[in-house]
Amino acid sequence: MDTDVIVVGAGPTGLMLACELALAGVRTRIVERRDAPQLDSRALTLHPRSVELMDQRGLADRFLALGRTVPGCHFAGLGTRLDFAALDSRHGYTLFLAQARTEALLEERARELGVEIHRGRETTGLRQDPDGVDVDVHGPGGARTVRASYVVGCDGGRSIVRHEAGIGFPGTDETLTGILGDFAVADLESLGQARAEGVLAVPLEGGLTRFVLIDPERMRTPAAEPVTVEEFRESLIRICGSDCGIGRPRWLSRFGNATRLAERYRSGRVLLAGDAAHIHFPAAGQGLNTGLQDAMNLGWKLAAEIHGWAPSGLLDTYHGERHPVGVAVTENTEVQTLLAELTLVPSYQRPAAALRRLLDELLGIEEVNRRLAGLVSALGIGYPATGPGADPLVGTRMPDIPLGIAGSPASRVYELLHEGRFVLLNLAQERGFDTGEGWADRVTSVTSVTSDGARHARLDGVAEVLVRPDGHIAWATRTACSAARRTERYEALTAWAGRP
Secondary structure: OOEEEEEEOOOHHHHHHHHHHHHOOOOEEEEEOOOOOOOOOOOOEEOHHHHHHHHHOOOHHHHHOOOEEEOEEOOOOOOOOEEHHHOOOOOOOEEEOOHHHHHHHHHHHHHHOOOEEEEOOEEEEEEEEOOEEEEEEEEOOEEEEEEEEEEEEOOOOOOHHHHHHOOOOOEEOOOOEEEEEEEEEOOHHHHHHHHHOOOEEEEOHHHOEEEEEOOOOOOOOOOOOOOOHHHHHHHHHHHHOOOOOOEEEEEEEEEEOOEEEOOOOEEOOEEEOHHHOEEOOOHHHOHHHHHHHHHHHHHHHHHHHHHOOOOOOOOOHHHHHHHHHHHHHHHHHHHHHHHHHHOOOHHHHHHHHHHHHHHHHHHOOHHHHHHHHHHHHOOOOOOOOOOOOOOOOOOOEOOOOEOOOOOOOOOEHHHHOOOOOEEEEEOOOOOOOOOOHHHOOOEEEEEOOOOHHHOOHHHOOOOEEEEOOOOEEEEEEOOOOHHHHHHHHHHHHHHHHOOO
16 A cells, blocks of 8 residues: 555645544545645634534644634524523634634644645546555646555545545535625725625735625526626625725635535545535535534544454444534525525515514524524534443533543543543542553543532533543443443443454
């Protein structure tokens, strides 16, 4: 093999996945069609769960130093915002950070971990057999074939990897488009009026201002048609009565509501993540975040398969866990798009306005707000519990509880996850607690000496917890008998971390 894994695409998803694989000791090579990193701001938000993932790998400070925190997010542009601060997280906010910055930070980390990044190389085809995958790559030196144990397509909605693997991409074609522009010149005093008329208008770093809008007179324009400054000015004038003084465009783009979801995220030795697996209207900024979370779920599982200790079926749980998330994201973005579109169609404007007022009122109900906030932030995502009699905690996010660990600098759970290993927590403070030498290369075992009062309410009565490398709970027990817990622990470790 030339390498263990070839990741096709150096966007946020591909870079995050490469970091996860390299952290686990997997030889990883990224192949990217573009000659250089993209500098356009593109996506602007990291939602709470994505910031948690960075925290779990010791990277959160790098991102927080360059971004700006915002306490919530909108849903379908409704006036009552989703309150992320009310959610159970140390990171109950959206981090406002340009995609170019996110990619630069992830590339920096990937290079620290020894990932090979080859730019200016276009993937043109692949063929897999029972032992590996041959990938055809065309670059400055001509065409060549590279062989890897696995290939992961992180190459966007038009994924060549998905096409070559024969994975279906069912869904709906675009029926609605909007336009986006980053301008070096704008009348900042007019932004309030633009926002009042439904235009997203936000200052960016470097003195740029972003405008995003849907013009009723242009909303059926194909996404492939280039956007001009003249069109942007005319649309702004129609919508808010002013062109907001825009000038010197740095980036103009048209985007549509085509919504598609890969039939499966794995076909043999070929896998998909990010936009290669799901595309949708950019409602509430979920696309980039969903891709990062795909990568976090897949990385440790693929590494376990390559290292030979993965329990049977572990790699297939990637599709089993993430495909339903893709369904939920594509469905909620379709709902948000419809709520926006109805207000632009004259025959539906009156009932659509009434519907939006009703939904706005419902978002004022704490439980409703928390439910949608959990969906958009991804803090509410849990995976199906496996095994008979599984504790209700299994599959849910592990709370970042404070810890007191003798001889360890870690003061909370997420600090124990920096190395991308399983973490086995002894919350019962049992003496002589140990997993055994058989799992020492995969599992970090710790005994917390923190008092019960400092523990999380969800963990009341829990004696032990096995936390997956992606921060979800693999196993939890409330069994009081030490001998019985040892049996449960052995079975849980074998089921998730392989045989000792």
